[in-house]
Amino acid sequence: xxxxxxxxxxxxxxxxxxxxxxxxxxxxxxxxxxxxxxxxxxxxxxxxxxxxxxxxxxxxxxxxxxxxxxxxxxxxxxxxxxxxxxxxxxxxxxxxxxxxxxxxxxxxxxxxxxxxxxxxxxxxxxxxxxxxxxxxxxxxxxxxxxxxxxxxxxxxxx
Amino acid sequence: xxxxxxxxxxxxxxxxxxxxxxxxxxxxxxxxxxxxxxxxxxxxxxxxxxxxxxxxxxxxxxxxxxxxxxxxxxxxxxxxxxxxxxxxxxxxxxxxxxxxxxxxxxxxxxxxxxxxxxxxxxxxxxxxxxxxxxxxxxxxxxxxxxxxxxxxxxxxxxxxxxxxxxxxxxxxxxxxxxxxxxxxxxxxxxxxxxxxxxxxxxxxxxxxxxxxxxxxxxxxxxxxxxxxxxxxxxxxxxxxxxxxxxxxxxxxxxxxxxxxxxxxxxxxxxxxxxxxxxxxxxxxxxxxxxxxxxxxxxxxxxxxxxxxxxxxxxxxxxxxxxxxxxxxxxxxxxxxxxxxxxxxxxxxxxxxxxxxxxxxxxxxxxxxxxxxxxxxxxxxxxxxxxxxxxxxxxxxxxxxxxxxxxxxxxxxxxxxxxxxxxxxxxxxxxxxxxxxxxxxxxxxxxx
Numbered sequence: 001x002x003x004x005x006x007x008x009x010x011x012x013x014x015x016x017x018x019x020x021x022x023x024x025x026x027x028x029x030x031x032x033x034x035x036x037x038x039x040x041x042x043x044x045x046x047x048x049x050x051x052x053x054x055x056x057x058x059x060x061x062x063x064x065x066x067x068x069x070x071x072x073x074x075x076x077x078x079x080x081x082x083x084x085x086x087x088x089x090x091x092x093x094x095x096x097x098x099x100x101x102x103x104x105x106x107x108x109x110x111x112x113x114x115x116x117x118x119x120x121x122x123x124x125x126x127x128x129x130x131x132x133x134x135x136x137x138x139x140x141x142x143x144x145x146x147x148x149x150x151x152x153x154x155x156x157x158x
Numbered sequence: 159x160x161x162x163x164x165x166x167x168x169x170x171x172x173x174x175x176x177x178x179x180x181x182x183x184x185x186x187x188x189x190x191x192x193x194x195x196x197x198x199x200x201x202x203x204x205x206x207x208x209x210x211x212x213x214x215x216x217x218x219x220x221x222x223x224x225x226x227x228x229x230x231x232x233x234x235x236x237x238x239x240x241x242x243x244x245x246x247x248x249x250x251x252x253x254x255x256x257x258x259x260x261x262x263x264x265x266x267x268x269x270x271x272x273x274x275x276x277x278x279x280x281x282x283x284x285x286x287x288x289x290x291x292x293x294x295x296x297x298x299x300x301x302x303x304x305x306x307x308x309x310x311x312x313x314x315x316x317x318x319x320x321x322x323x324x325x326x327x328x329x330x331x332x333x334x335x336x337x338x339x340x341x342x343x344x345x346x347x348x349x350x351x352x353x354x355x356x357x358x359x360x361x362x363x364x365x366x367x368x369x370x371x372x373x374x375x376x377x378x379x380x381x382x383x384x385x386x387x388x389x390x391x392x393x394x395x396x397x398x399x400x401x402x403x404x405x406x407x408x409x410x411x412x413x414x415x416x417x418x419x420x421x422x423x424x425x426x427x428x429x430x431x432x433x434x435x436x437x438x439x440x441x442x443x444x445x446x447x448x449x450x451x452x453x454x455x456x457x458x459x460x461x462x463x464x465x466x467x468x469x470x471x472x473x474x475x476x477x478x479x480x481x482x483x484x485x486x487x488x489x490x491x492x493x494x495x496x497x498x499x500x501x502x503x504x505x506x507x508x509x510x511x512x513x514x515x516x517x518x519x520x521x522x523x524x525x526x527x528x529x530x531x532x533x534x535x536x537x538x539x540x541x542x543x544x545x546x547x548x549x550x551x552x553x554x555x556x557x558x559x560x561x562x563x564x565x566x567x568x569x570x571x572x573x574x575x576x577x578x579x580x581x582x583x584x585x586x587x588x589x590x591x592x593x594x595x596x597x598x599x600x601x602x603x604x605x
Binding site: 061094096098099103106129136137140 | 435568595
């Protein structure tokens with residue numbers, strides 16, 4: 001029994017090791033991790049150190065660790081600027097059908113909005129708009145351009 | 159736009175099809191289009207020129223025959239023969255063709271006609287002849303206002319198409335689409351409408367706000383579309399005769415992906431709020447709104463079956479974009495696509511038997527059709543990017559848009575309308591003044 005338990009533990013450790021290796025192996029090509037943009041070429045700043053946008057994986061609206069960090073900084077800054085309200089623009093890349101991308105942009109913008117709200121920003125200060133694939137920042141038809149276009153951007157609304 | 163009134167006042171004779179030797183098989187890709195001679199219409203003495211704006215149209219008989227020829231050639235089913243090989247004069251041919259002469263140039267069918275333009279009236283008579291059986295197949299006459307001369311040509315084309323294929327035509331129709339100009343990062347988009355052959359182009363909006371996905375009401379001159387007017391993405395209605403616009407999807411969130419029900423009385427659309435898109439209908443008379451799907455996933459791109467009993471739509475409830483069918487009350491939801499990759503933009507055929515769609519697989523975009531239970535999938539065309547098929551009213555042709563690759567400066571980018579036959583043959587660029595996308599095909603205007 002004890003042996004069996006130990007074996008199980010070892011197995012779990014081994015599996016975890018494999019999982020970690022898999023993470024480490026995940027492609028880091030220049031400014032992308034997986035297919036999420038991690039660079040700052042297109043990023044603008046709401047204030048010093050406060051990035052205005054976060055990036056998403058293809059067809060996904062989940063926030064990455066880096067995105068959550070950016071949004072927490074946005075929230076901290078927003079708390080200090082109590083009179084400002086904001087629009088969160090959700091965007092998709094050009095590699096999806098137009099109508100689905102409109103919905104996807106809306107879902108991405110709301111993912112950012114929800115996160116800001118959990119950090120104390122009132123929903124009444126945050127509005128959301130989806131542009132789908134209509135407003136790319138990078139015109140290119142390549143994976144890097146698409147990763148820069150899959151984004152939600154926080155802009156001042158007043 | 160003024161309502162167009164047509165009188166079809168004489169029906170000479172319809173020979174029974176049993177006697178006809180000439181017919182066109184449209185069920186397969188037609189690699190051997192039917193040779194047809196379209197004689198210039200003979201202009202009756204005393205006929206005037208047509209004044210259209212500041213243009214004067216002479217030789218209207220020839221012009222009408224050219225419009226018919228272009229329709230026939232683009233259909234892929236007919237091969238209109240060169241006019242310089244015609245031996246018989248238009249007036250004599252129209253009374254009684256010398257079939258041997260037309261056989262000699264390998265024509266199997268012959269269209270003849272005559273035209274009379276008076277001050278406010280255009281009278282056109284045409285006949286379709288079976289050259290092989292040496293018989294008249296159709297004879298009709300129309301009377302309308304002179305400015306409608308192109309529509310007369312389209313109606314003649316439809317009558318010939320119908321007589322020779324056994325199916326309704328699609329030439330007397332229009333296309334509404336989004337005309338695009340400007341940089342890829344900041345496109346200007348306007349609603350545009352044109353005849354199916356590209357003539358009579360008109361812009362319906364000014365380009366001040368983003369507009370997307372216009373769709374015709376199958377029963378009248380209304381159009382529904384998405385507009386970002388005042389930066390609020392909402393579903394709108396536009397009357398293309400009066401130019402009157404109104405918002406119909408004014409909910410606290412985004413409404414998008416609108417389409418009419420087959421009876422034209424409802425709009426079906428998506429409503430997105432708090433990161434979730436569901437499908438709703440709105441009755442245009444009562445304004446009663448009904449929610450049809452209730453799922454945490456994205457539900458969009460709904461399209462009714464022509465009998466109004468079912469709806470196909472796009473959902474990612476399985477994790478990725480797939481196509482589903484449900485009853486029109488929202489019950490009995492079934493997934494119908496299980497192939498590799500993603501499926502989007504389902505559109506039910508006006509004949510009821512097929513659903514057209516966009517499939518994305520391994521970085522390629524396909525336009526395809528399948529039966530309404532998802533079986534019998536056929537991919538018609540593969541490209542870097544293409545989507546949003548719309549059916550011709552007879553369900554034989556699909557129009558869609560295609561985008562090309564570009565570099566980071568946006569060079570190389572274009573968006574163009576294309577059409578392809580249900581058979582997968584006869585793929586053609588549909589020429590537009592500017593770039594174009596999101597095409598929607600109207601019903602037959604003269605039905």
